[in-house]
Amino acid sequence: MRVQAVVVTYNRLAMLQRLVPRLQEIAGLERILVVDNASTDGTGEWLAAVADPRVRHETLATNTGGAGGFHHGLGWAVREGADLVWLMDDDGLPAPDCLDLLLQRQQRDGLEFCGPAVLAEQDPARLCFPIRLPGGTRVVHEMAAVEAAAQDGLIDDVVIPFNGVLVTRGLVERIGLPREEFFIWGDDVEYLWRAQRAGARIATVVDAHFLHPATDDLGTPMMRGRTTYNHTPSDLKHYCMARNNTLNLRDYRGWPFVLLFWLKTVWFYLFTRPQPARIPLSARAAAAGLRGDFAGHRRYLR
Structure with a gap:
């Protein structure tokens, strides 16, 4: 399986400088594709100086937001021959074993769209983004509640899209790319709902962890x-x-x-x-x- 990471970045060089080295340490990644949304903080120059042939970058002419960045990056990875694409923003940080755990469950359970538990970097006992558990209206904020609700280590039909999620090439070919015109906010939910409508096998792998700053x-x-x-x-x-x-x-x-x-x-x-x-x-x-x-x-x- 050819696994490629796609990172979308915009004017957060310091955060990108901690993420890219983490990805370089993770075995099994064929390529690390960085989409630079026309950053003005030296991001392009820093990426050009990274001495690793696996790390590639493309700088867009204008800032297209996260939606445009993931539209571009996911299409790029598929054209490069990726079987699985690992999607993330520049401010996230996967645990060292995050990808291994996702791949194990993806292959064992035939998951087409799977992701880690996204934890608040300031307090990893809490979720960065509250989630609604399947089969009801309960919204949870604590990692302990997610672990208690998991069935065989999975929360079925739930992921936090574009925060360390794995997407299969087959699913992308079936449902297309994210809606680039959305710019930010809601493009991830739309892609998840599109995948659900297409009958994709979706789940959060509870033991896989991905840190993200809690904001707003x-x-x-x-x-x-x-x-x-x-x-x-x-x-x-x-x-x-x-x-x-x-x-x-x-x-x-x-x-x-x-x-x-x-x-x-x-x-x-x-x-x-x-x-x-x-x-x-x-x-x-x-x-x-x-x-x-x-x-x-x-x-x-x-």
């Missing part, structure tokens, strides 16, 4: 803890989230779920974290996405 206020409790909302202080991230989440829910869950998301958005920014200006911003973003306009986020780029 993902899963902020609202309505007295009965539900959560993916709040972020960044207008850029929020614009993309409101636009892309509206489209994902419409395409994969239906209009009632879109309405529920909008009720939560209005409630959150009127009562939970009062920021009334976020409501018209959200509406503009969703309307743009529904009419196929994916350029609006660029006004928030810095």
Whole structure:
């Protein structure tokens, strides 16, 4: 099996400089393909100086966001002949045995889209991103809860996409590449839901670990803890989230779920974290996405 890593980076040279050496230490990686989203912090120059023929990089003409980066990188790996592609952002850090554990379960169980437990770097006992356990509405934040819920070491039908996930060439050929026009936020969920719709075998391998900095206020409790909302202080991230989440829910869950998301958005920014200006911003973003306009986020780029 030809296994290649794809790393998407943008202006985080210090983090890339700890990730690439970790990947170089991991046996079994044929190539490490780095997609540089037009970084301006010396990333391209540093990559050009890496004296390892396995490490290759391509610098894009403009910043295409994580969505564009993974679209480009996954396509690149498939063209290079990869049978399995290991996808990650520049700020993650796989445990030394992460890939081995993923490969063991991928081959044993025929997984087409599998990933590690993504742990908060500041506190590895907690998940970086809360997950909803299959078969119910329970959302968990603690690694212990994931371990308790696992069946034969797996959480079926759950992964945190693009954070150390393995994707098979066959699945990519079946469902295509990530939606590059999404820029950031929601492209990973869309790809997961597309894979689920295609009947892919998906799972989190609980013993495989991947560290990621815990950022923003993902899963902020609202309505007295009965539900959560993916709040972020960044207008850029929020614009993309409101636009892309509206489209994902419409395409994969239906209009009632879109309405529920909008009720939560209005409630959150009127009562939970009062920021009334976020409501018209959200509406503009969703309307743009529904009419196929994916350029609006660029006004928030810095």
